[in-house]
Amino acid sequence: MAARYCITTPIYYVNALPHIGTALTTLAADVTARYQSMQGREVFFLTGTDENGTKVKEAALAAGKPPQEFVDSIAGRFSDIWHGMDIQYDDFIRTTEPRHVHAVQEFFKLLQEKGHIYKGLYEGWYDVSSETFYREADLVDGKSPDGNEVRWVQEENYFFRMSGFAEPLLRHIQAHPKFIIPESRKNEVVAFINQGLRDICVSRHNPGWGIPVPGDETQVVYVWFDALINYVAAAGWPAAGWQDRWPADVQWMGKDILTRFHATLWPAMLMGAGLPLPTSLVGHAWMLMGGEKISKSKGNVVAPLDLAAELAERSGCDPKIAVDAVRYYMAATLPFDTDSTFTPDDFDRRYNSDLANDLGNALNRSLAMSHKFTGGKIPGGAVEPDAATAISAAIAAAEKAMTEFRIDHAAEAAWSLVRFLNKYIDTRAPWALAKNQDPSLPAVIRSMLACLRATEGLVHPILPNTSAAIATQLGLEPISLWSQIGKEGSLTEGTKLSEPRPIFPRLELHKPVVSKAERKETKSEKSMATPETLKPAQSTHSAEIHSEIGIDDFAKVQLKVGRVLEAEAIEGSDKLLRLQVMIGPEKRQIVAGIRNNYQPIDLIGRQVIVLTNLKAVKLRGVESQGMLLAATDAEGGAILLQPDQEAPEGTQVR
RNA sequence: CGCGGGGUGGAGCAGUCUGGUAGCUCGUCGGGCUCAUAACCCGGAGGUCAAAGGUUCGAAUCCUUUCCCCGCACCCA
Numbered sequence: 001m002a003a004r005y006c007i008t009t010p011i012y013y014v015n016a017l018p019h020i021g022t023a024l025t026t027l028a029a030d031v032t033a034r035y036q037s038m039q040g041r042e043v044f045f046l047t048g049t050d051e052n053g054t055k056v057k058e059a060a061l062a063a064g065k066p067p068q069e070f071v072d073s074i075a076g077r078f079s080d081i082w083h084g085m086d087i088q089y090d091d092f093i094r095t096t097e098p099r100h101v102h103a104v105q106e107f108f109k110l111l112q113e114k115g116h117i118y119k120g121l122y123e124g125w126y127d128v129s130s131e132t133f134y135r136e137a138d139l140v141d142g143k144s145p146d147g148n149e150v151r152w153v154q155e156e157n158y159f160f161r162m163s164g165f166a167e168p169l170l171r172h173i174q175a176h177p178k179f180i181i182p183e184s185r186k187n188e189v190v191a192f193i194n195q196g197l198r199d200i201c202v203s204r205h206n207p208g209w210g211i212p213v214p215g216d217e218t219q220v221v222y223v224w225f226d227a228l229i230n231y232v233a234a235a236g237w238p239a240a241g242w243q244d245r246w247p248a249d250v251q252w253m254g255k256d257i258l259t260r261f262h263a264t265l266w267p268a269m270l271m272g273a274g275l276p277l278p279t280s281l282v283g284h285a286w287m288l289m290g291g292e293k294i295s296k297s298k299g300n301v302v303a304p305l306d307l308a309a310e311l312a313e314r315s316g317c318d319p320k321i322a323v324d325a326v327r328y329y330m331a332a333t334l335p336f337d338t339d340s341t342f343t344p345d346d347f348d349r350r351y352n353s354d355l356a357n358d359l360g361n362a363l364n365r366s367l368a369m370s371h372k373f374t375g376g377k378i379p380g381g382a383v384e385p386d387a388a389t390a391i392s393a394a395i396a397a398a399e400k401a402m403t404e405f406r407i408d409h410a411a412e413a414a415w416s417l418v419r420f421l422n423k424y425i426d427t428r429a430p431w432a433l434a435k436n437q438d439p440s441l442p443a444v445i446r447s448m449l450a451c452l453r454a455t456e457g458l459v460h461p462i463l464p465n466t467s468a469a470i471a472t473q474l475g476l477e478p479i480s481l482w483s484q485i486g487k488e489g490s491l492t493e494g495t496k497l498s499e500p501r502p503i504f505p506r507l508e509l510h511k512p513v514v515s516k517a518e519r520k521e522t523k524s525e526k527s528m529a530t531p532e533t534l535k536p537a538q539s540t541h542s543a544e545i546h547s548e549i550g551i552d553d554f555a556k557v558q559l560k561v562g563r564v565l566e567a568e569a570i571e572g573s574d575k576l577l578r579l580q581v582m583i584g585p586e587k588r589q590i591v592a593g594i595r596n597n598y599q600p601i602d603l604i605g606r607q608v609i610v611l612t613n614l615k616a617v618k619l620r621g622v623e624s625q626g627m628l629l630a631a632t633d634a635e636g637g638a639i640l641l642q643p644d645q646e647a648p649e650g651t652q653v654r
Numbered sequence: 655c656g657c658g659g660g661g662u663g664g665a666g667c668a669g670u671c672u673g674g675u676a677g678c679u680c681g682u683c684g685g686g687c688u689c690a691u692a693a694c695c696c697g698g699a700g701g702u703c704a705a706a707g708g709u710u711c712g713a714a715u716c717c718u719u720u721c722c723c724c725g726c727a728c729c730c731a
Contacts, residue, residue: 183671188658256726285659286725338659339725346666349680357693365690372689426695431688502691575730593730614731627731638730
């Protein structure tokens with residue numbers, strides 16, 4: 001019976017579809033899964049979607065669909081995208097499935113029985129306008145720190161005794177150096193726990209969507225508590241046999257959800273329930289777009305399948321190979337400790353230099369020479385020593401990388417072999433050997449093919465389609481086991497080689513070199529972001545939610561023309577400006593988050609469109625009696641709307 | 655003083671824990687080869703390792719201080 005190896009990704013929230021930033025985690029998990037599978041282990045690779053949470057209900061409502069139907073369609077699109085990227089997961093769990101709901105409720109009950117969950121009175125001074133609770137000590141003259149009225153409220157909720165787990169957690173982290181990876185994240189987690197862990201409220205008032213607390217229908221389980229349990233729910237827990245799929249050997253995730261959730265709350269929950277902890281938690285860094293975090297609101301989302309389709313079209317490569325190219329880029333530049341940046345130019349460059357020039361061309365020239373010099377068949381004999389050394393060094397480096405979860409280093413290891421091959425060919429110059437009828441020619445050709453065969457195996461976890469294409473061109477069955485890589489027996493003497501055909505056609509690069517000074521300039525002109533940066537952002541896969549309203553609904557909105565009289569920055573805030581706006585005879589104070597694009601001086605005297613019948617609210621302690629209408633630029637900044645020509649102040653906008 | 659990450663040739667990064675000739679990929683310039691997808695190979699130029707001070711025989715690396723960039727949090731009505 002083969003040793004098992006369990007891998008998880010987080011379950012994705014269904015409010016947006018994956019882009020190359022979020023898909024990174026799933027790709028890393030897939031590469032790990034394929035590698036472990038090659039090692040002969042029985043792999044269980046779990047992913048899924050998080051469908052509870054009140055925002056889902058709201059989004060469904062906005063889309064005019066029943067929540068379940070809405071969620072079904074999004075979950076389906078997730079699995080379509082994963083399939084398109086050749087992600088081979090073994091199970092896809094959805095938090096609306098009965099097996100998950102059941103596990104969550106059982107887990108909750110178990111923790112209750114063990115005394116780790118208690119019902120507590122959540123009480124305190126509540127500031128209604130800012131929806132925040134304050135302690136007695138926080139109040140200033142009987143009001144909130146912002147100066148709002150507060151009232152005493154009591155709410156019953158369930159609490160998880162996380163405070164008791166700080167010591168056990170620290171001990172576990174100490175005793176298991178590979179529990180939290182990378183090191184920098186581990187330090188962060190330790191620092192976080194040392195600050196002290198507080199009991200955490202694990203239920204909310206039931207909004208009609210979510211998992212009810214067992215025995216108390218008025219409450220639903222807190223979404224994070226709920227979500228984390230998916231890992232054991234998918235293993236079948238609490239039914240017998242869950243040990244086959246839990247604990248996970250590795251749980252991949254982005255660094256943002258490591259510290260607070262996976263490295264503290266989650267292990268504390270498991271300890272409380274008496275369940276084993278995962279072996280490793282890996283929190284990779286982010287892939288940024290043009291130096292910023294990829295996010296839907298900034299409009300800089302790049303969908304992996306769009307990127308692949310576009311590449312296939314531009315380069316003429318096979319669509320499956322284009323998917324590999326995207327996988328390669330993501331794997332080879334996988335941000336581990338520190339964030340990296342995606343740019344379309346960088347993607348193109350890596351495609352050309354690494355895939356087309358290095359790997360593709362090495363395969364192509366090697367096959368061409370085999371046909372020309374040794375009759376198109378794999379010669380027998382031994383691989384030359386330096387080639388054999390290079391092969392085993394690459395295998396060792398790739399193995400080390402994989403055990404450290406450094407997917408990027410694993411790619412680098414494979415490429416070190418490809419680079420060796422290109423050097424080797426030039427050094428040994430088979431064309432010269434052929435001319436001189438040198439007897440070492442067959443051994444050199446065999447050595448070249450051996451490098452390619454080993455490369456095929458090494459890149460298999462990252463580039464499954466490319467790997468298969470290499471095997472096909474070599475006329476061999478694909479390598480399926482890691483232990484076969486580099487073995488003489490994997491290169492059968494006399495095998496007929498296919499005609500060489502470029503796997504990765506080169507891309508024609510138009511691209512101008514952008515100097516640092518030029519780039520800076522572009523950046524300072526906010527709305528002038530470079531066109532090529534924006535282009536791929538127009539994702540055809542984005543999960544925009546459309547809903548229709550009637551004219552009556554619109555009539556509820558009162559918009560008027562106003563003129564800015566005064567403007568000043570609000571201290572302690574990056575974005576907020578305090579504006580005094582004349583709307584007809586009336587003067588209003590409005591707070592607007594537009595400072596990234598507008599200085600106070602730019603605004604004075606300017607006409608703006610104001611939403612006037614919006615409930616007043618305090619922002620950073622300053623009351624705002626309305627809202628300015630603005631569009632959003634590529635970087636999430638505001639672009640103010642203004643009448644096409646001067647309009648009388650107070651004019652109704654329709 | 656909210657928390658955290660980072661500043662290394664034109665670009666992207668490694669090296670920092672465990673001080674000892676500054677390394678890799680891309681770009682650039684020159685040369686070579688002709689098997690190959692104008693691909694490949696070799697060589698050169700280009701760095702006061704953000705700044706200052708300190709420890710040391712010796713600092714990118716250790717200590718102190720400062721400056722700058724970026725996330726998160728707050729906040730975008």
